[in-house]
Amino acid sequence: MSPTTMTILISSLATGTIITASSHHWLMAWIGLEMNTLAIIPMISKQHHPRATEAATKYFLTQAAASAMILFASTTNAWQMGTWDITNMMDPAANTLFTMAIAMKLGLAPMHFWLPEVLQGSTIKTALIITTWQKLAPMALIFTTSNNLSTSVLLMMSMISTTLGGWAGLNQTQTRKIMAYSSITHLGWMATITTIMPNILMLYLTLYLLMTTSMFFTLILLNSKNIKDMATSSTTSPTITASAMMTLLSLGGLPPLTGFMPKWLILEELTMQNLTTTATILALSALLSLFFYLRLSYSSTITLPPNTTTTKYKWRFKPTNPITLALTLPASLLLLPITPMMC
Structure with missing residues (x-):
């Protein structure tokens, strides 16, 4: 083009x-x-x-x-x-x-x-645009109409999204499909809090964009289209591979990484609104997502046999370090200490 x-x-x-x-x-x-x-x-x-x-x-x-x-x-x-x-x-x-x-x-x-x-x-670059930029316009409409939307409908859709996104992502081997089901799960969390606390929705959307962007840029740099490619990613760049593992754990909402912040705030707000059943379902469904993030992290950082390659470097690909990854990666990992400012 x-x-x-x-x-x-x-x-x-x-x-x-x-x-x-x-x-x-x-x-x-x-x-x-x-x-x-x-x-x-x-x-x-x-x-x-x-x-x-x-x-x-x-x-x-x-x-x-x-x-x-x-x-x-x-x-x-x-x-x-x-x-x-x-x-x-x-x-x-x-x-x-x-x-x-x-x-x-x-x-x-x-x-x-x-x-x-x-x-x-x-392509991975187009998938990045679909999962990040293309969510902004519908989310702007949701934010504008949040006072009038039905809370019960959104809560039902959010519980279905988080559960189904976790279950369906378990048996995927393609990184783009894993990121797609990850997107469905995160959108479910956002739908939960839309009518209750729209400011947490904006916080979650911002952090989701940061984490997803850094993960997709990592996949582009490592040229990883499936789990098998992730297993050989350390030969391209050990540093980027380690940061990819941390980004995946942040997407899963594991403390003390940034991704834990919006989930923590949402669960706290749901509990304060006496929606303990919804909070429990969301917390349990987060374990499903965390499982396939951990599986991807494990395959990308494994250093012991059985290895899929004996070469020290991938001869086809030269690792590059774009400014975008340098900007989004720290934000997607290290923002948890500013949580009191967001409450």
Whole structure:
């Protein structure tokens, strides 16, 4: 893909997100979401092989259906309430429809089926954009409408997402699919706290973006597409391999790493709201996610036989150290001490 085309597509992605996040009218928010969708489609299908074409088709159909549902929900709300303002989503039917549509946009269970397949059919860089930047516009809509959303519906979807994301990730060997189910699990945690404490939602989203970005950049540097590739990653760069292990543990929410902070705050808030059953289910489902993170960490840091290679270096790949990884990696590991500032 030519640099000019890529510049236009990335500019359209950024513009679509900004339009959606800054709009107060449902039509403008819908236009921003459509710009996002149309800009990412060529980036998914640029490999010109059947798997990429299939991923692009699945992504387009899912996102188009979700956008149509959002437009229908906003029209229904405007019909009942007489306003197109995003903050006045008061009609119960329109609210439920909007929640379903935004769950499909994000990849929340039970509307999550497209996300692992699309990520597996994309390149790692495109998968990074789908799991990070493409979540910003729907999350902006959720944050804007958080006062009107149904808490019970979001709690049910969050429990399904965290449990299903953990179970489904257990038997995966492809790193992109593991990151997809990781994304579903984290989105479930975010949905839990949306209507209770939106500021914790923003904190979780920020830390999720930091951790996921650093993990994907690590996978790009190590050129790891599956667990077998992770087993030979120490021959590329021992330092990056060790930091990849720490990032995976942070994604799993293991203290004293950064990823423990939002989970801790969410469980504390759920307990204070007498939602102890939900808190227990989320805490137990975190163990499932932690298991496949630990398995990936173990395979990447194993130094004893049986080894998959006897060579000291991977002769094809030269490790590089991008500035992005140097910026996101410390933040995704060492921010737990600032937790009192976030409460």
